[in-house]
Amino acid sequence: MxxxxxxxxxxxxxDVAAAARVAAEEPGREALAEVWPQIAADWRAKQLEYSWLRAITGDYVTFWQVTQDGLDWAMARAGLDDLELRERLLALYWExxxxxxxxxxxxxxxxxxxxxxxxxxxxxxxxxxxxxxxxxxxxxxxxxxxxxxxxxxxxxxxxxxxxxxxxxxxxxxxxxxxxxxxxxxxxxxxxxxxxxxxxxxxxxxxxxxxxxxxxxxxxxxxxx
Structure with a gap:
């Protein structure tokens, strides 16, 4: 036992999807509200993919760096170029x-x-x-x-x-x-x-x- x-x-x-979900519910986030499930899924997928690739290559960086890189990819795919939104999503990830x-x-x-x-x-x-x-x-x-x-x-x-x-x-x-x-x-x-x-x-x-x-x-x- x-x-x-x-x-x-x-x-x-x-709940890793919460950052995108919470931000999407905030006033003025209409663009995010339309795509937040995709953002959340892509963010998580890239975060994990980058961690595996860095483990294979031995090119370690902190998980915080991988988390930022994954979000940048997810936002780019969704066509969201918004620095303030990026900072808000990253802040929510700490909570x-x-x-x-x-x-x-x-x-x-x-x-x-x-x-x-x-x-x-x-x-x-x-x-x-x-x-x-x-x-x-x-x-x-x-x-x-x-x-x-x-x-x-x-x-x-x-x-x-x-x-x-x-x-x-x-x-x-x-x-x-x-x-x-x-x-x-x-x-x-x-x-x-x-x-x-x-x-x-x-x-x-x-x-x-x-x-x-x-x-x-x-x-x-x-x-x-």
């Missing part, structure tokens, strides 16, 4: 809300004596901003960034950080992510894994499959 529950941050605990069930799930895990932490591609200050604004900090023992490894997930060096920071064995960990590729990497590493498949997508054809597939975070406690 897992004693340590490690969560991915973006898309798992925090992403948690999914509604996240604090309740983390509170129940904490009450059950399960140690909880984040392992994320995000750099430390980005993660601190999201954790603080969402109010999840009191439930988390550690917020672990890939910065100290100098490479993005799913590199094994990133998953090594869990044992180093939490002082636990591989077999003690339940790793939770909404990203199928992240779950595949963690499962291949040896963690028990839970894929939060909010979109009902098929399982990725990669090196390992998730041990558990969930529609949201609510049943995590049943696994630990």
């Amino acid at each position: 897992a004693k340590v529950c490690i969560f991915d941050a973006y898309g798992t605990l925090f 992403l809300p948690a999914f509604k069930e996240a604090p309740f799930v983390l509170a129940r895990l904490q009450a059950a004596g399960v140690r909880c932490a984040i392992l994320s591609n995000g750099n430390k200050d980005m993660l601190e901003g999201a954790v603080d604004s969402s109010g999840l900090g009191s439930f988390l023992e550690e917020v672990i960034s890939v910065e100290s490894a100098g490479i993005f997930k799913p590199a094994r060096a990133v998953y090594d950080l869990v044992g180093a920071r939490m002082g636990c064995a591989v077999g003690d960990v339940l790793f939770v992510s909404s990203n199928g590729w992240d779950v595949a990497g963690a499962a291949a590493y040896g963690f028990e894994t839970a894929w939060v498949n909010r979109a009902g997508a098929p399982v990725d054809r990669l090196m390992a499959e998730p041990a558990h597939i969930l529609s949201d975070l609510n049943t995590i406690e049943d696994l630990v």
Whole structure:
């Protein structure tokens, strides 16, 4: 039985589409309102693609840089040349809300004596901003960034950080992510894994499959 529950941050605990959605609801954002779902999807897709490519080439930059680069591509594709909007979207990314069930799930895990932490591609200050604004900090023992490894997930060096920071064995960990590729990497590493498949997508054809597939975070406690 897992004693340590490690969560991915973006898309798992925090709603990455919220920045574009919230901005689109603001007065004077009619151009964004027409295309915000595309912006949100392209932004996330490029953010991840750039992280994988930089991991392959060894050309590491912070996740904040990758996040800015992904937004620039998404805005260019949508034909939005608006510096003020760009700055607003980036500011909102530091205040992403948690999914509604996240604090309740983390509170129940904490009450059950399960140690909880984040392992994320995000750099430390980005993660601190999201954790603080969402109010999840009191439930988390550690917020672990890939910065100290100098490479993005799913590199094994990133998953090594869990044992180093939490002082636990591989077999003690339940790793939770909404990203199928992240779950595949963690499962291949040896963690028990839970894929939060909010979109009902098929399982990725990669090196390992998730041990558990969930529609949201609510049943995590049943696994630990």
